[in-house]
Amino acid sequence: SLRRPGFLRGAWSRRHTLVKAATPPHSVDVAVIGAGAAGLMAAGRMGQAGLRVVVFDHNDEPGRKILISGGGRCNFTHLDAAPRHYLSANPHFVKSALARYTPADFVRMVDRHHIAWHHKSPGQLFCDGSARQIVNMLMAECPAGQVTFQFGTRLTAVDHCEDRFCLATTAGAFEARSVVLATGGLSIPKLGASSFSYDVAKRFGHSLVPTRAGLVPFVLSGGPEADALRDLAGVSVPSRIKVAKETFSDALLFTHRGLSGPALLQASSYWTHGGILGIDLLPGGDALSFLTDGRRRRPRAALATVLSELLPQRLARFLTHEVEETETMANQPDRRLRGLAERIHRWQIVPAGTEGYAKAEVTCGGIDTRDLSSQNMGSRRVPGLFVIGEAVDVTGWLGGYNFQWAWSSAVAAAGGA
Numbered sequence: 554s555l556r557r558p559g560f561l562r563g564a565w566s567r568r569h570t571l572v573k574a575a576t577p578p579h580s581v582d583v584a585v586i587g588a589g590a591a592g593l594m595a596a597g598r599m600g601q602a603g604l605r606v607v608v609f610d611h612n613d614e615p616g617r618k619i620l621i622s623g624g625g626r627c628n629f630t631h632l633d634a635a636p637r638h639y640l641s642a643n644p645h646f647v648k649s650a651l652a653r654y655t656p657a658d659f660v661r662m663v664d665r666h667h668i669a670w671h672h673k674s675p676g677q678l679f680c681d682g683s684a685r686q687i688v689n690m691l692m693a694e695c696p697a698g699q700v701t702f703q704f705g706t707r708l709t710a711v712d713h714c715e716d717r718f719c720l721a722t723t724a725g726a727f728e729a730r731s732v733v734l735a736t737g738g739l740s741i742p743k744l745g746a747s748s749f750s751y752d753v754a755k756r757f758g759h760s761l762v763p764t765r766a767g768l769v770p771f772v773l774s775g776g777p778e779a780d781a782l783r784d785l786a787g788v789s790v791p792s793r794i795k796v797a798k799e800t801f802s803d804a805l806l807f808t809h810r811g812l813s814g815p816a817l818l819q820a821s822s823y824w825t826h827g828g829i830l831g832i833d834l835l836p837g838g839d840a841l842s843f844l845t846d847g848r849r850r851r852p853r854a855a856l857a858t859v860l861s862e863l864l865p866q867r868l869a870r871f872l873t874h875e876v877e878e879t880e881t882m883a884n885q886p887d888r889r890l891r892g893l894a895e896r897i898h899r900w901q902i903v904p905a906g907t908e909g910y911a912k913a914e915v916t917c918g919g920i921d922t923r924d925l926s927s928q929n930m931g932s933r934r935v936p937g938l939f940v941i942g943e944a945v946d947v948t949g950w951l952g953g954y955n956f957q958w959a960w961s962s963a964v965a966a967a968g969g970a
């Protein structure tokens with residue numbers, strides 16, 4: 554079968570030539586590669602503008618990442634989406650697309666489809682029901698007859714011949730005036746992530762900003778501290794995390810392998826190997842005053858007992874494990890309380906690494922924005938080629954910013970294709 558994995562390129566070419574001789578290529582205006590958030594949005598917009606569009610995906614269904622996003626409820630946007638919430642070698646690149654298709658625009662579409670939603674934190678919007686409503690909405694926005702879908706289809710070649718693109722696929726040959734690369738980043742290969750957009754862009758002369766896993770849990774190396782930390786798996790506390798020049802205030806979650814939770818996921822996108830995480834386990838509090846006061850209030854209690862008024866018991870025990878349990882608060886010297894307070898507010902960790910693409914919500918880096926128009930996502934090297942969504946070197950914070958980039962960049966490209 555043509556869909557057999559590992560199908561030889563030469564064999565495919567010979568077969569393809571035969572097919573081509575018998576069946577002329579399907580001719581469309583636009584071929585969108587990737588039926589994820591960005592690809593579906595772009596296809597809908599272009600179909601509504603009267604273009605004939607074909608959307609390819611090697612998965613058997615559209616929007617698999619949307620379906621699992623936001624714990625199944627899809628955090629589909631953040632009302633506050635602004636350029637400062639995005640990482641890119643060119644921080645200005647996102648401005649135009651975000652300004653022209655805003656979170657409010659997307660919410661209007663969601664409302665038009667009668668999808669109920671709520672704020673989780675201010676501005677962070679989720680479906681009340683299920684993420685499938687978002688996929689259904691995006692599919693419903695694609696006018697039948699204008700937009701066709703080729704699921705379970707593998708692309709074996711994308712070539713630019715004169716003013717058209719020729720696509721060889723396991724569903725036959727296609728010709729298109731424009732091609733939109735929308736296959737996303739490398740995160741979660743088991744959902745269908747691939748380097749397809751990077752590879753095609755590279756072959757057409759685009760450069761790539763090196764990629765790394767983003768919004769991903771940290772892994773700690775071995776050693777006594779890391780071993781002791783494993784006993785904290787499941788403990789969650791409010792925290793403030795400093796990484797490079799950024800600070801994130803949100804929950805920290807101890808895991809069997811290291812550290813996770815929203816604050817750490819955010820930090821991971823800014824972290825590079827060897828980087829230090831500065832962790833404040835009592836943001837906005839004053840651990841030293843609390844401990845000094847505790848020594849007055851509960852002189853006969855153990856240090857861990859007093860600290861567990863402030864922090865989860867297991868964490869309090871971990872932070873005080875060097876102190877004899879029989880030593881009462883009354884016997885704790887100032888120096889020790891100061892040292893403990895310092896650790897609570899300025900704990901420093903150098904993670905061994907991250908859980909990588911298998912567990913990452915996004916991929917940092919990607920197709921360099923230098924050769925793309927920020928107005929319509931069009932390639933400056935190959936007319937008619939567009940790149941949208943996560944495949945571009947644009948990575949949003951946690952909180953709905955990545956989907957907003959997918960929607961905004963898709964709408965920008967739809968205006969240019």
Ligand code: FDA
Nearest residue numbers: 587589590591611622623628737745749942943953955956
């Ligand atoms: P996306 O990954 O959505 O789509 C790419 C499509 O291309 C896929 O359908 C894939 O099968 C297809 N494809 C790949 N290679 C191909 C090939 N070679 N041939 C054909 N098709 C190919 N963001 C957010 O804002 N709010 C949230 O709640 C979440 N939650 C979340 C949870 C989890 C677990 C993950 C992994 C990610 C999130 N995200 C998120 C991030 C968000 O899902 C992501 O940024 C967008 O889906 C990116 O949209 P794209 O359309 O660019 O890629």
